[in-house]
Amino acid sequence: MTAKAEQKPLLRRLLGEDASIIQLAIITLVIFALMSAMNPDKFLRYYNFESITYVMPELGILSIAMMVAMLTGGIDLSIVGIANLAAITAGVYFRHPAVAEAIAAGGAGVVLHTIMGVLIALTVGLAAGLLNGLLIARLRIIPILATLGTGQVFAGLALVLTGGPAIVGFPQTWGWLGTGKMLGVATPFWVLVFVAVVVAVLLRRTHLGVNLMLIGTNARAAVFAGIRSSRMILYSYALTGVMAAIAGILLSGRTNSAKADFGASYLLQAVLIAVLGGTNPAGGKGKVLGVLLALVALMFLSSGMQMMRASNFLIDAVWGGFLVLVIAINYLRSRK
Amino acid sequence: MKRLQSTEAIIAIVLILVMVLIGLVNPAFWGVGNLFSLAKANVVIGIMALGVLLIMISGGIDVSFPAIAAAALYITVRTMVALDYDGVLLPFIAACVIGVALGAFNAFIIDRFKMIPLIVTLGTASIVRGLVLGLLGTSIVNINKMPDGLIAFGSQNIATATASNGANVGLTGMVLVYVAIAFVIHFILKHTMTGRSVYAYGGDPEAARRAGVNTRRTIFFVYCTAGLLAGFAGLLHSSMIWQANPRDFIGLELDVIAAVVLGGASIFGGRGSVLGTMIGVFTLVMVKNSLILMKVDTTWQRVVVGAIIIIATAITAWRDRKKLA
Numbered sequence: 001m002t003a004k005a006e007q008k009p010l011l012r013r014l015l016g017e018d019a020s021i022i023q024l025a026i027i028t029l030v031i032f033a034l035m036s037a038m039n040p041d042k043f044l045r046y047y048n049f050e051s052i053t054y055v056m057p058e059l060g061i062l063s064i065a066m067m068v069a070m071l072t073g074g075i076d077l078s079i080v081g082i083a084n085l086a087a088i089t090a091g092v093y094f095r096h097p098a099v100a101e102a103i104a105a106g107g108a109g110v111v112l113h114t115i116m117g118v119l120i121a122l123t124v125g126l127a128a129g130l131l132n133g134l135l136i137a138r139l140r141i142i143p144i145l146a147t148l149g150t151g152q153v154f155a156g157l158a159l160v161l162t163g164g165p166a167i168v169g170f171p172q173t174w175g176w177l178g179t180g181k182m183l184g185v186a187t188p189f190w191v192l193v194f195v196a197v198v199v200a201v202l203l204r205r206t207h208l209g210v211n212l213m214l215i216g217t218n219a220r221a222a223v224f225a226g227i228r229s230s231r232m233i234l235y236s237y238a239l240t241g242v243m244a245a246i247a248g249i250l251l252s253g254r255t256n257s258a259k260a261d262f263g264a265s266y267l268l269q270a271v272l273i274a275v276l277g278g279t280n281p282a283g284g285k286g287k288v289l290g291v292l293l294a295l296v297a298l299m300f301l302s303s304g305m306q307m308m309r310a311s312n313f314l315i316d317a318v319w320g321g322f323l324v325l326v327i328a329i330n331y332l333r334s335r336k
Numbered sequence: 337m338k339r340l341q342s343t344e345a346i347i348a349i350v351l352i353l354v355m356v357l358i359g360l361v362n363p364a365f366w367g368v369g370n371l372f373s374l375a376k377a378n379v380v381i382g383i384m385a386l387g388v389l390l391i392m393i394s395g396g397i398d399v400s401f402p403a404i405a406a407a408a409l410y411i412t413v414r415t416m417v418a419l420d421y422d423g424v425l426l427p428f429i430a431a432c433v434i435g436v437a438l439g440a441f442n443a444f445i446i447d448r449f450k451m452i453p454l455i456v457t458l459g460t461a462s463i464v465r466g467l468v469l470g471l472l473g474t475s476i477v478n479i480n481k482m483p484d485g486l487i488a489f490g491s492q493n494i495a496t497a498t499a500s501n502g503a504n505v506g507l508t509g510m511v512l513v514y515v516a517i518a519f520v521i522h523f524i525l526k527h528t529m530t531g532r533s534v535y536a537y538g539g540d541p542e543a544a545r546r547a548g549v550n551t552r553r554t555i556f557f558v559y560c561t562a563g564l565l566a567g568f569a570g571l572l573h574s575s576m577i578w579q580a581n582p583r584d585f586i587g588l589e590l591d592v593i594a595a596v597v598l599g600g601a602s603i604f605g606g607r608g609s610v611l612g613t614m615i616g617v618f619t620l621v622m623v624k625n626s627l628i629l630m631k632v633d634t635t636w637q638r639v640v641v642g643a644i645i646i647i648a649t650a651i652t653a654w655r656d657r658k659k660l661a
Contacts, residue, residue, distance in 0.1 A: 075454070135646065135650070139650050139653060139654075140653045140654075141646070141649045141650055141653045142603055142604075142649070142653070144397065144454065144603065145593075145597060145603060145645065145649040146646065146649060148590055148593065148594070148645055149594075149642045149643070149644075149645030149646035149649060150642065150646065151590075151642070152590060152638045152639070152641050152642025152645060153638070153639050153642035153643060153646070154642075155638050155642075156635075156636065156637065156638030156639030156640070156641070156642055157639055159635045159638060159639075160633075160635045160636060160639065163635060164635065268458055268461075268462055271455065271458055272458070272459070272462075275455055281452050281454070281455055282452060310470075311469070311470045312470075313465070313466045313467075313468075313469035313470035313474075314466055314467070314470035314471070315466070316462050316465065316466035316470075317462065317463050317464075317465075317466025317467045317470055318466070319462055319466075320458075320459045320460065320461070320462030320463035320464075320466060321459075321463055323455070323458075323459040323462070324445055324456070324459045324460075324463070327445065327449050327451045327455070327456070327459070328445075328448075328449050330449075331448075331449040331450060331451070
């Protein structure tokens with residue numbers, strides 16, 4: 001009985017998801033065609049696509065992180081705070097006299113210290129994510145408010161560490177993470193692909209992923225099914241925190257600096273891309289592929305609009321309008 | 337005895353303790369000038385918080401009101417400057433209308449497409465801010481261009497006192513406006529069917545629907561009222577600081593939501609009171625404005641505010657859990 005009852009909505013959900021992926025692919029293609037038609041000589045240049053591969057990854061990773069947080073019906077409003085705090089902590093490490101000397105000396109020490117910096121940033125992300133997870137899973141604070149609070153704390157700590165101005169002077173190897181190339185493709189783009197594949201496998205092929213989906217679909221049923229919900233939720237926020245830290249590394253690598261309020265607009269955009277990508281903010285539904293498609297669609301949209309010299313503010317407005325439009329389309333489609 | 341155990345009483349006790357503490361660290365806190373400026377800092381945030389309170393009682397959340405407030409004040413003042421108009425009543429009506437219209441947009445999307453309020457209002461905020469900054473520009477209307485009528489309205493004082501350094505400090509008359517609005521919202525919530533339907537809808541939407549509550553009207557009422565209060569507070573803010581800046585209020589949603597939660601409202605809906613919210617707003621404003629008096633470096637401000645949010649929500653979560661058990 002129970003197995004049958006669970007099977008049916010699952011099947012319907014899978015079909016529904018595929019339909020939304022197709023819908024997204026169509027939207028992406030339409031935007032691509034539209035922007036190409038309006039701006040053929042600028043938009044279709046290789047340089048345009050290349051620059052997208054450098055800018056897109058940090059936002060993409062944050063969006064995937066947001067999707068993971070949404071799977072259980074939660075949300076993480078602290079990701080930008082985590083990203084900046086992680087990058088700034090690494091920056092503080094590079095500023096340490098002994099480390100700075102070793103980096104100035106060059107050689108293998110630079111690589112070693114860069115790896116240390118990455119590990120430090122990831123640890124900060126993990127710790128921040130665990131804090132979120134503990135507040136949400138153990139203290140039962142609802143995710144919006146918990147991450148609203150921790151987001152302020154992380155941004156505040158970043159401000160305390162920097163004292164206001166941006167931290168500069170990252171080693172060149174750090175900059176390579178944000179601006180370099182591997183096999184002719186942007187390094188950050190490889191990182192995005194890596195994160196996307198890992199998260200996709202994690203969600204589709206592991207207990208964690210299946211359990212997260214179940215918790216998001218029906219928290220009560222998940223408890224009765226013997227899922228250790230609070231532990232799973234803790235893991236998911238830890239994962240979100242680590243991804244936010246990766247985005248912070250890429251952002252600071254690209255701009256060669258880190259500041260407490262970098263990328264503040266990424267928060268809304270990450271929510272937007274996750275929702276556009278077919279993630280259900282109420283939980284239980286979300287695919288990496290959908291998020292990536294939505295990301296590409298919005299990247300095309302903004303790079304095309306930038307070429308038409310539209311102000312960045314208007315691009316924000318169009319993104320918002322796009323969100324409302326997709327909400328409407330999804331609703332009408334689900335009614336059928 | 338029961339009154340002492342109410343949420344409002346607990347927050348009020350916390351507030352008084354914090355006030356005593358700040359006063360002990362730095363007696364300047366109790367200076368008339370400081371108290372008057374604290375009262376002034378409450379007005380705009382407090383009026384917005386009353387709107388957010390309505391939405392939170394209904395079980396929703398709104399992050400678009402700062403954008404709505406900025407849009408209402410900037411559109412209104414720019415229009416006044418363009419028309420060389422110097423009245424006060426008409427502009428405030430215009431700002432309120434802009435607020436109501438944008439609130440109605442929120443309500444329409446939430447009601448019609450059954451989408452969760454956080455996502456919808458995030459979208460609205462992005463659209464409104466983007467359009468205002470993109471189409472009207474980002475230039476600030478400064479005091480030399482600001483309509484004199486607005487400035488005169490915003491700088492009315494109901495009391496003046498001489499501070500220790502000899503300067504005259506005034507208590508802004510806008511405090512009365514704030515208190516009056518609070519009374520109206522309190523009356524609506526506690527003594528009208530509309531108010532009861534907001535609590536009922538926030539407590540359990542399905543049960544409210546079956547009990548005969550017009551849920552669509554309830555949703556429109558809370559979001560339109562929140563929009564109205566945001567629009568009004570926006571123009572009031574502009575008339576009090578003597579400039580119109582379209583970038584004002586960025587990030588304010590976090591502070592206001594924190595204040596409302598601090599005041600005992602539950603984000604699950606069905607709980608919350610005007611008095612609690614006013615005390616919550618006062619506590620938050622006081623802590624933020626008194627960090628310097630407490631000799632705390634201002635870079636710690638966000639950490640402190642964040643910690644307050646976490647502690648307040650942890651207490652609320654603990655309370656709500658006890659209620660469920």
